Amino acid sequence: MQITLTLNDKLVTWDVDKDEFLADTLRSHGLLSVKKACETSCCGLCTVWLEGKSILSCTVLSVRVHGKKITTIEGVSREAEEFARVLTAEGSEQCGFCSPGFIMNVLAMKNELINPSEEEIIHYLTGNLCRCTGYMGQLRAVKTYLGVAQV
Numbered sequence: 201m202q203i204t205l206t207l208n209d210k211l212v213t214w215d216v217d218k219d220e221f222l223a224d225t226l227r228s229h230g231l232l233s234v235k236k237a238c239e240t241s242c243c244g245l246c247t248v249w250l251e252g253k254s255i256l257s258c259t260v261l262s263v264r265v266h267g268k269k270i271t272t273i274e275g276v277s278r279e280a281e282e283f284a285r286v287l288t289a290e291g292s293e294q295c296g297f298c299s300p301g302f303i304m305n306v307l308a309m310k311n312e313l314i315n316p317s318e319e320e321i322i323h324y325l326t327g328n329l330c331r332c333t334g335y336m337g338q339l340r341a342v343k344t345y346l347g348v349a350q351v
Contacts, residue, residue, distance in 0.1 A: 203266040208275030214262075222248070222257035222265060226272065233273045233300040237329075244328035247301035248272050254308040256327070273300045279307050286345045292337025298330045306342055315348060 204213045216225050223246040226234045235245040239258045246258040249271040273280050280303050287293040302325070309316065309324045316324070321342055330338065342348075 201263055203263060205265050205267065206269040208271055216262040218261075218263055220262045222255075222260045222262045222270070225262040226257060226270075231272050231274060235297065235300065242327070242329070243298075244301040244305060245298055247304040247328075249304065249308060252308075252311070254305050271304075273304055276304075276307055280304075283307065283341075283345050287338070287341045290337050290341040290344065292333050292341050294330070294332030298328065298332075302328045302330065302338070306345065309342075310346055316346065318343070318348075321346075321348070 201218055202213060202215055204211065206212075212229075214225060214229065223234050223236050226248070227236075234248060234257055236258050237243045237245045241256045241259045244256065246256050247254050248257045249255070249269075250260070250265060251269050252271070280300075283303055283306055284293065284299070287299075293299070305325055305328055309321070313320060313324065318339070321339065325338075325342070
């Protein structure tokens, strides 16, 4: 089946299987920042934006994004690099495997929430798993990046 979508502000047309998941489609077209681990919507590694909202691409069929706008971390590289610098400054950047999905959610949160509380930040990022950090450094980095007062 053929689908057409806007990927990182470029119109693309791809052939996909009717039961192919978006994460697989993106990876097969060289977007290796979209990672897969759980394949059950539990880890956040496959996070991309569909029409500007975070989705878990491991459980979305590619045929469902026909005619839609998809953004991966490659499409927001300037903002992603800015946040990555904050992560590094806070000492919370570890192996980096989870970083693309985590960063996509942080950037989406920045677009959606105004001056979020610590509880709202934690709730928003609950689905992002990281096996290397204790999350406190990540939380500090998110608060710094969003300009939220630290206590």
